[in-house]
Amino acid sequence: MKDKSACNGALHPKAIEGLKLFNEKKFFETHEELEDAWREERGEIRNLYQGILQVAVTYLHITRGNYNGAVKVYERSARWLKDYPDVCRGIFVGKLRRDAETTIKKLKSLGAENIAEFDMSLFLPVVWKEKRAWFCDRCGTEMHEKNCKVSCPNCGNRFDCSDLNIYFD
Numbered sequence: 001m002k003d004k005s006a007c008n009g010a011l012h013p014k015a016i017e018g019l020k021l022f023n024e025k026k027f028f029e030t031h032e033e034l035e036d037a038w039r040e041e042r043g044e045i046r047n048l049y050q051g052i053l054q055v056a057v058t059y060l061h062i063t064r065g066n067y068n069g070a071v072k073v074y075e076r077s078a079r080w081l082k083d084y085p086d087v088c089r090g091i092f093v094g095k096l097r098r099d100a101e102t103t104i105k106k107l108k109s110l111g112a113e114n115i116a117e118f119d120m121s122l123f124l125p126v127v128w129k130e131k132r133a134w135f136c137d138r139c140g141t142e143m144h145e146k147n148c149k150v151s152c153p154n155c156g157n158r159f160d161c162s163d164l165n166i167y168f169d
């Protein structure tokens with residue numbers, strides 16, 4: 001992206017809906033919300049939505065057993081996402097890039113014939129800090145924050161919000 005200041009500011013409301021659906025692993029619905037956000041957004045940031053949308057479609061293809069579709073759409077998503085900073089509009093784009101790359105490497109090591117054995121728990125959540133919402137990197141549950149102490153009500157995972165950058169690297 002040419003203008004990094006496009007990373008400041010708020011996410012489109014439909015993008016937020018899309019990210020929540022992503023973390024619920026509802027990838028078809030994620031695609032629909034992010035497509036609306038992409039259509040309505042002006043400026044370069046719309047391509048970030050396009051990139052995340054295509055990660056969702058990659059995962060959707062995996063759940064449907066479409067190996068070639070997953071590999072093809074992943075490569076497209078990587079081209080959209082590669083130039084964004086690690087954090088943009090509060091979204092941890094760097095983490096998403098690494099997660100998607102890990103996912104596609106696992107898929108390739110399984111091979112097309114074994115796609116049905118793909119471990120769906122490898123679909124890690126998108127993390128973003130819009131409205132100080134935190135999502136557990138282990139289980140995807142929305143976490144509780146009090147005085148910068150963030151904890152997961154589902155699995156007990158916890159961290160200090162000031163350690164966040166360290167925590168996710």
Ligand SMILES: [Zn+2]
Binds near residue numbers: 154156
């Ligand atoms: Zn958790």
